[in-house]
Amino acid sequence: MSTKFDVIVIGGGPGGYVAAIRAAQMGLKTACIEKWLDKENKPRLGGTCLNVGCIPSKALLDSSHKYHDAKEAYDVHGISVGKVTMDVGTMVDRKDKIVDQLTSGITGLFKANGVTSFEGMGKLLANKKVEFTAHDGTVTTLEAENIILATGSVPVNIPPAPRTGDIIVDNEGALDFREVPKRLGVIGAGVIGLELGSVWARLGSEVVVLEAQDQFLSLCDQDIAKEAGKIFKKQHLDIRVGARVTGSEVKKKGKKEEVEVTFLNAQGEEQKQTFDKLIVAVGRKPFTDGCLAADSGVKLDERGFVFVDEQCRTSVPGVFAIGDIVRGPMLAHKASEEGVMVADIIAGHKAQMNYDCIPSVIYTHPELAWVGKTEQELKAEGIKYKAGKFPFAASGRAMAANDTDGFVKILADEATDRILGCHIIGGHAADLIAQAVIAMEFGSTAEDIALTVFAHPTVSEAVHEAALAVDGHAIHIANRKKR
């Protein structure tokens, strides 16, 4: 087997595998090293995203949403389905099948594109050499003109709630519950906590989410966060902000175990609450353990992220780093686009990424999606802006679908009308946000969207109407601005 390559990628998640495919498409001799083994010790590509992140969580969100709709939302259409039941095992097996299909799909794509796959651990040595340790322990030294580090991230553990068996779990364990926990605790009201909390709440768990920050969804536009807070409350997600977990104790209860969590509430009073399962979802940290030899020359910042410039160059010429191990949002699409950019740069093309136009999504129902600046950021930066807002309650298509929660809000520069941000809470927010991302990528004004023809009836019309509302001209709500 060849040991010399143009490009070696360490890590086969959405950052690494996309970088490897793109590099191979550019005619570069490319290898990718991935260490992941599944529960049966089978090597797997796809990283966190495909194995225990984006895809499996969305599979469970979709299954639980269908169950919830069949139970609660069909009668209004005149459909009666009798007693609705959920076989959690079938739901989890379906999720596993999708993961299998997608991860083996990447193996197929590697073959089709001529990417050499190394199954095991990669370690960057000095002088662009890479030590590869196969799963059977065999060590080989590889070398390449360019190396891309894409080793991703792992969940943050907190001392008051260490992972224990299947009672206190991280996101991985929470994707594999074989029955619905009656009482579910979630530490952290971020994206992962809210998504996984929603899955199990829809299936009947009493869910309590403990969030240490005093403000709910502090990174979101607060208009969206407020609306989401009201809706989640109606969905019986008991979200407690300012709740700092100080301890946990797993106790025996008959043949079963449960966990007692101690926390300080927003008033600083000590409280205790007992759960059948506890999900710790307090964030993720970059993972570089065992990947960098002491003399590799690659520098980390004070939080453990690999230090890179705007084009993902590390402190060592010819060594790049992408995805969750570098600054910026920990998102699969950000990792993939960095992979494409770096592969293009290595192939000799001019490439860059627009970090101001990366969309974020929370896949609850309704979904929350946003891009660009929030109102609070614009205020803090002293930027004068206009806001246009349109509620889904006024959208014919949303009414037809009986899915009228939420709104679209577009923020545009007061002087130039250029779109600075878009914030959506609603049934199809994750897909709708692409319209704002494209508009912002093209430097559009709110008027550009207002002058665009949208198909009727669609929920997309809410984006059109929000753009019209920026100047007080939305048609289907009263929003005239004083002249």
Ligand SMILES: Cc1cc2nc3c(=O)[nH]c(=O)nc-3n(C[C@H](O)[C@H](O)[C@H](O)COP(=O)(O)OP(=O)(O)OC[C@H]3O[C@@H](n4cnc5c(N)ncnc54)[C@H](O)[C@@H]3O)c2cc1C
């Ligand atoms: C529950 C959950 C839901 C999520 N949902 C979304 C979502 O809906 N949308 C979204 O955009 N993001 C989501 N994310 C985040 C997303 O999964 C990550 O941002 C993304 O996977 C990062 O990609 P990456 O390639 O940088 O790293 P990873 O996907 O973590 O991949 C890194 C890979 O490198 C391998 N590796 C590490 N060290 C070595 C080594 N030394 N040698 C060989 N291989 C190594 C690892 O085994 C891993 O496979 C979610 C995450 C979680 C946990």
